[in-house]
Amino acid sequence: MMLHFHLQTTDGAARAGTLVTAHGDVPTPTFMAVGTAGTVKAMTADAVRATGAKIVLGNTYHLMLRPTAERVARLGGLHKFMDWPGPILTDSGGFQIMSLAKLRKLDEAGVTFQSHTDGSKHFLSPERSMEIQHLLDSTITMVLDECTKFPATHDEAAASMRLSTRWAKRSRAAFIPRDGYGQFGIVQGSVYEDLRRESAAALCDLDFEGYAIGGLAVGEGQAAMFDMLDITTPLLPAEKPRYLMGVGTPDDLLGSVARGVDMFDCVMPTRAGRTARAYTAAGVLNLRNARFIDDSSPLDPTCACLCCTRHTRAYLHHLFRCEEMLGPMLLTTHNLTYYQSLMIAARAAILAGNYNEFSTRTRVGWASGDAG
Amino acid sequence: MMLHFHLQTTDGAARAGTLVTAHGDVPTPTFMAVGTAGTVKAMTADAVRATGAKIVLGNTYHLMLRPTAERVARLGGLHKFMDWPGPILTDSGGFQIMSLAKLRKLDEAGVTFQSHTDGSKHFLSPERSMEIQHLLDSTITMVLDECTKFPATHDEAAASMRLSTRWAKRSRAAFIPRDGYGQFGIVQGSVYEDLRRESAAALCDLDFEGYAIGGLAVGEGQAAMFDMLDITTPLLPAEKPRYLMGVGTPDDLLGSVARGVDMFDCVMPTRAGRTARAYTAAGVLNLRNARFIDDSSPLDPTCACLCCTRHTRAYLHHLFRCEEMLGPMLLTTHNLTYYQSLMIAARAAILAGNYNEFSTRTRVGWASGDAG
Numbered sequence: 001m002m003l004h005f006h007l008q009t010t011d012g013a014a015r016a017g018t019l020v021t022a023h024g025d026v027p028t029p030t031f032m033a034v035g036t037a038g039t040v041k042a043m044t045a046d047a048v049r050a051t052g053a054k055i056v057l058g059n060t061y062h063l064m065l066r067p068t069a070e071r072v073a074r075l076g077g078l079h080k081f082m083d084w085p086g087p088i089l090t091d092s093g094g095f096q097i098m099s100l101a102k103l104r105k106l107d108e109a110g111v112t113f114q115s116h117t118d119g120s121k122h123f124l125s126p127e128r129s130m131e132i133q134h135l136l137d138s139t140i141t142m143v144l145d146e147c148t149k150f151p152a153t154h155d156e157a158a159a160s161m162r163l164s165t166r167w168a169k170r171s172r173a174a175f176i177p178r179d180g181y182g183q184f185g186i187v188q189g190s191v192y193e194d195l196r197r198e199s200a201a202a203l204c205d206l207d208f209e210g211y212a213i214g215g216l217a218v219g220e221g222q223a224a225m226f227d228m229l230d231i232t233t234p235l236l237p238a239e240k241p242r243y244l245m246g247v248g249t250p251d252d253l254l255g256s257v258a259r260g261v262d263m264f265d266c267v268m269p270t271r272a273g274r275t276a277r278a279y280t281a282a283g284v285l286n287l288r289n290a291r292f293i294d295d296s297s298p299l300d301p302t303c304a305c306l307c308c309t310r311h312t313r314a315y316l317h318h319l320f321r322c323e324e325m326l327g328p329m330l331l332t333t334h335n336l337t338y339y340q341s342l343m344i345a346a347r348a349a350i351l352a353g354n355y356n357e358f359s360t361r362t363r364v365g366w367a368s369g370d371a372g
Numbered sequence: 373m374m375l376h377f378h379l380q381t382t383d384g385a386a387r388a389g390t391l392v393t394a395h396g397d398v399p400t401p402t403f404m405a406v407g408t409a410g411t412v413k414a415m416t417a418d419a420v421r422a423t424g425a426k427i428v429l430g431n432t433y434h435l436m437l438r439p440t441a442e443r444v445a446r447l448g449g450l451h452k453f454m455d456w457p458g459p460i461l462t463d464s465g466g467f468q469i470m471s472l473a474k475l476r477k478l479d480e481a482g483v484t485f486q487s488h489t490d491g492s493k494h495f496l497s498p499e500r501s502m503e504i505q506h507l508l509d510s511t512i513t514m515v516l517d518e519c520t521k522f523p524a525t526h527d528e529a530a531a532s533m534r535l536s537t538r539w540a541k542r543s544r545a546a547f548i549p550r551d552g553y554g555q556f557g558i559v560q561g562s563v564y565e566d567l568r569r570e571s572a573a574a575l576c577d578l579d580f581e582g583y584a585i586g587g588l589a590v591g592e593g594q595a596a597m598f599d600m601l602d603i604t605t606p607l608l609p610a611e612k613p614r615y616l617m618g619v620g621t622p623d624d625l626l627g628s629v630a631r632g633v634d635m636f637d638c639v640m641p642t643r644a645g646r647t648a649r650a651y652t653a654a655g656v657l658n659l660r661n662a663r664f665i666d667d668s669s670p671l672d673p674t675c676a677c678l679c680c681t682r683h684t685r686a687y688l689h690h691l692f693r694c695e696e697m698l699g700p701m702l703l704t705t706h707n708l709t710y711y712q713s714l715m716i717a718a719r720a721a722i723l724a725g726n727y728n729e730f731s732t733r734t735r736v737g738w739a740s741g742d743a744g
Contacts, residue, residue, distance in 0.1 A: 037690070037694045037696060038687070038690065038691075039691060039696045039698040041696065041697060041698075042697045042698070042701075043698070044678065044698065044701065044702070045682070046678070062694075066690060066693060066694055067665070067686070067690045067693075071665070071666065071686070074666065074668075075666075075668055075684060075686055075687070076668070081684075081686075081687055081690075082687070083682040083683060293439070293443070294443065294446065294447075296446075296447055296448070306416065306418070310417070310455040311455060312447060312453075314439065314443070314447055314453075315410070315447070315453055315454070318409070318410060318438065318439045318453075319410075319411060321438060321439075322409045322434075322438055324409060324411050324413065325413060325414045325697060325700065325701070326411040326413075326414070326415070326416065328697065329414075329416065329697070329701070330416070
């Protein structure tokens with residue numbers, strides 16, 4: 001049986017479910033920590049597990065260049081390589097090629113590009129992306145798509161979405177089904193309702209194990225993103241998981257869960273952790289701020305992570321001031337714990353039928369803090 | 373009762389004992405991980421504990437500048453600040469002023485210097501160094517000394533050593549005795565036997581809780597260092613712990629334990645870990661070396677640390693190639709575990725009366741590996 005999804009309950013459009021995979025179950029809604037190059041930055045795999053994470057994301061673009069998919073396969077697959085026996089979702093590589101690679105050229109066949117690290121030339125097609133993700137032993141394989149640039153005219157967005165649809169068909173044909181593994185299609189269409197509808201319909205015909213919503217959080221703003229979710233999630237089958245790619249802030253997550261999204265990934269908690277920014281129940285704190293120099297209180301008194309139970313804000317401030325690696329390590333630990341705890345609390349609220357109250361209460365908390 | 377030392381057994385000049393402190397017992401010989409600025413670089417305190425470390429070192433120079441000793445005291449002391457309830461030894465600050473600070477000026481009263489980070493002006497005297505270490509709540513306070521430059525003429529070394537002796541007297545007078553805490557004197561005298569004798573005799577008159585051997589590992593070479601140990605350790609009271617400052621390689625440690633040293637500190641295992649160099653039972657490996665790119669074996673098959681039990685050399689190579697923080701994190705974990713395991717094995721061999729065989733066998737292991 002392929003990877004599948006149990007929808008446990010709904011509260012409005014918000015959903016609580018369980019993703020059942022070859023590498024373990026994932027209660028949803030869930031946030032996937034980003035493990036770009038086979039490591040969640042600044043974290044041991046044990047530390048990632050301790051945040052409550054059940055599934056992580058790997059980036060095909062980075063891994064195909066270093067250490068290469070063939071090498072990961074020879075070494076026993078990405079799970080073993082990075083000490084993560086749990087589920088792993090890999091993206092298709094398309095997004096990073098467009099944002100990182102040099103001299104890229106896209107046509108019907110695929111994308112030719114040069115590595116951003118050594119200038120070496122590479123080609124990625126839907127078939128090759130599926131092969132790479134297979135070699136990585138990815139639990140959830142993403143189709144190769146073109147993430148439509150923003151802003152795009154209706155014509156541009158339509159042409160881009162239709163290319164992604166053709167690539168989705170080729171990706172589906174190239175995917176090798178295995179028990180407990182699955183492949184997700186990606187809805188495109190920019191901010192145009194008719195295009196989102198066309199994309200979703202075409203992908204549903206291909207009967208993927210799950211559906212991602214792509215091309216959002218690319219500059220359109222939260223309101224436009226939520227509008228697109230309001231339009232798109234009802235077009236997707238209720239019994240399949242829904243994944244909003246590359247999103248977002250804690251507030252983005254709450255609003256998207258309310259609109260029926262089950263899965264997220266984002267570099268925000270890890271990247272913020274390396275730049276002294278902490279997500280807390282009282283909002284965002286910048287630990288470089290001099291006002292923390294004598295602050296003997298924990299970073300987030302409501303948090304049970306290593307960083308919050310063992311150290312003071314003054315210590316974290318000191319670590320960032322001295323550019324000690326432990327600063328990013330502790331703050332990444334906290335931020336990922338915060339994101340996981342938020343998803344766990346959201347799930348509990350959905351199961352209890354009070355997601356809206358939970359969501360409002362959480363937002364009030366962010367606004368009430370002295371965070372700035 | 374002050375900090376004290378139980379000498380359990382000797383094997384030749386090698387000693388197995390226990391240091392009994394207010395913050396816990398330390399079996400010796402022991403290696404102290406260096407936690408310069410209130411953190412062992414790239415390690416959580418839990419990770420340091422997991423290496424087997426029982427005592428860590430803090431640097432007065434760094435801590436007096438950032439976050440300042442008064443601030444650490446207000447925040448509850450260095451143990452709480454860095455989540456290390458176990459024993460902490462702090463150096464006096466003198467060595468780092470000479471190696472790091474700008475515009476330093478030394479006279480009988482003490483040292484005036486400018487911070488290497490912000491140019492701020494500071495003064496350190498024996499009395500102020502004792503006060504700072506007291507504010508930090510250091511378990512073992514070191515006297516302020518001048519680490520004699522190398523090479524030094526006999527006249528230079530004598531003048532420097534005699535200044536250190538006068539400062540040791542002032543340091544002893546300024547030290548506030550507390551149960552389970554202690555203060556160590558530091559033998560100087562460069563490579564001159566008569567000066568080492570004079571220094572040791574003067575310090576023994578002050579009846580410190582322990583004795584450090586300073587001014588070695590500053591360029592004189594291992595043979596000269598061992599010669600000085602052969603001369604110096606017999607001058608020190610058997611019932612007090614002996615600490616060789618800033619030493620060294622695993623081979624330095626084995627040779628120094630054989631000469632009656634009980635305690636060590638060195639940045640080597642931590643610094644090497646950040647630069648891809650691993651200390652193993654088969655010698656030193658540089659994980660950046662391309663020959664590890666497909667190496668699916670563990671870093672050191674004889675090691676039980678997280679790095680060696682969960683990951684391959686190929687993964688470590690990949691992490692350093694991609695400049696991922698996890699590379700330094702895992703390799704520091706391993707190197708510190710290697711140093712601790714070496715001291716634990718040395719202690720067991722001394723207790724079993726076969727330290728020389730152990731030492732020879734260990735050196736053969738280093739030479740036999742394909743390490744280079």
